[in-house]
Amino acid sequence: MSMTVSEQKTMPSRAASTAAHLAKRHRVEKRFRFYGAAAIAFCFLAVIVLFASIVSKGYPAFLQTHVTLSVPLDEQVIDPAGTRLRNDLYIADYTKLARQALYTALDTGKDRASRKKAGQLLSRGVDVELRDLVLADPSLIGTTVEVSLTAADNVDALLKGAIDRNVPAASRQLDDQQLAWIDKLIAAGKIHKDFNWTLFTRGASSQPETAGLLVALIGSLYMMLTVTFLAVPFGVAGAIYLEEFAPRNKWTDLIEVNVNNLAAVPSIVYGLLGLAVFINAFGLPRSAPIVGGLVLSLMTLPTIIIATRAAVAAVPPSIKEAALGIGASKMQVIMHHVLPLAVPGILTGTIIGLVRALGETAPLLMIGMVAFVVDPPATPLEPATALPIQIYMWATSAERGFTALTGAATIILLLFSFAMNAVAIYLRRRFERRW
């Protein structure tokens, strides 16, 4: 009887302590889940803020202001001798023609000062636009053509709302007369915003309205090709050798440690290496995408080796045994079974390495790729820049228009990175097989 009494006394308290303990466990789990969710929410917010700021800064650069003018292509100005030689057409004063057309449209009169102010409304690159038009079709000489010419940076800024009309005229980039002219052109429907093709068709320029990414895009493309054709085959072959053929001894251990260390070497060190070896020792040209590609290949190689080794090691040994067991040679086991199963992992690692190389800036600084290159390079041995380098150069330029261009170039770089990542995901899904 006394036993039951004591049991009745202890039982509820034990149950109570168990309940308290349970409640505490649940609280801990809830708190942990909250921390995790909060961390993800914070990251998500950061990404949204980042993209919002880049896109809001960069999107105006995708549109460009043009002025439509009726330009009389006066033979006396372009080709007074009537030779129609390319050289003569090339050196003609097209700016004069464009400005004359503008003076007529604005009805400026003969006053030099007001003509100068009017001239500032057109981009300094309009001569190239007219020249290209004439060079493409010399029969236009003598006629009057209706052309859309690039407006000056300040006109562009005004139309995009970057110049405030309420600021006193003295501290405004456009004075009252110029504003009046612009309003006149707008009223006449002569000013319009189009997609900024210049961004993709021109190289470096000191004027934001004529600056483009073409040289950077070609340079980055050459470098990506170099990395793809150098680092990928060498990396994959090296990794397979290390994983499947190399004996396990202190030499291969040493190599393994070094490969892992190389993956952690700061990228600027590869730039120094490239400068010392490829440019100084081998005598390859400075600022050339081939050198950039070689440096980026060296930088990407360890990443590819590590990813490939991991992918190869993850192939189940039972599959290799099965193939060996029916008489496949080592090479057949690798080519028929190991590689196909490792392909998703290899591709993922490789593309992540390529994306890293695409966005890499520091090593390219060392080999002189920070360069003002106007003409697109025909071969990887000619000077070029790269996308991240172009972003860096535009970000350090003073003119207002370059801020938007920096944002636009960043958007394009990010789009390329996302596209490559998407390809990696697609390929992984495509080749993934279950076993």
Added chain:
Amino acid sequence: MSEAFQTLVTPANPRILAERPVKMSARSVNVYYGEKHAIKNLSIDIPDRAVSAFIGPSGCGKSTFLRSINRMNDTIPSCRVSGDIVIDDKNVYDRDLDVVQLRAKVGMVFQKPNPFPKSIFENVAYGPRIHGIARTKSELEDIVVSSLRKAGLFEEVKDRLDHPGTGLSGGQQQRLCIARAIAVNPEVILMDEPCSALDPIATARIEELIDELRQNFCIIIVTHSMQQAARVSQLTAFFHLGTLVEFGDTDEMFTAPQEQRTQDYITGRFG
């Protein structure tokens, strides 16, 4: 001791050995994993067209010896083999022997079903293809179909030969692996606990299959189940601590073992 050992190799000449030609014989085989002496001075004669079962507690070396026969141990860097294993008067450890040819002649079925992540057809066709056995596509198809038939799988998969082999049930996968092994016309089939990952019904099917296959092949099966050894084999070899303790006709081994250790193991006193 050595004399006793000698008599143990062919104890009182098993009847089966007297009736059938010897397919594989091992003499003084020693296997080392680094410092570990896994097989100690083992000699044995395995007859053709019969099932020989290797039994013994875990770590006794039966799988090690099995894997020495088709040189699968070559893939383990620390493994060293001495002695002679002779199949049809050919020493498998001869320098001039081609391992690829050996493994085509000595097929293997593993503990866990391990079909390739390819179609059922490709699983079976892979071996004939790499050995260049089939000259035409229709020949290859014939080999695949007959191998699947011999493995008792054809009726179940004939409508879905292009489906992945990994989508089959465990027992079907193991029969697919057997079909894959016999597609290259082996003479010896090594089976390393082929039923340990299967349920009793699938096990029964594999055992039936083994019984049919012994008409044409020399089969060596490693098993943890003494009932299985008793059911499928004609000869049983009992391994303990890296030595072959006793080898004889299965029915005699399980009814009247000559060695005390065999008796103890079979009656469940250890192992």
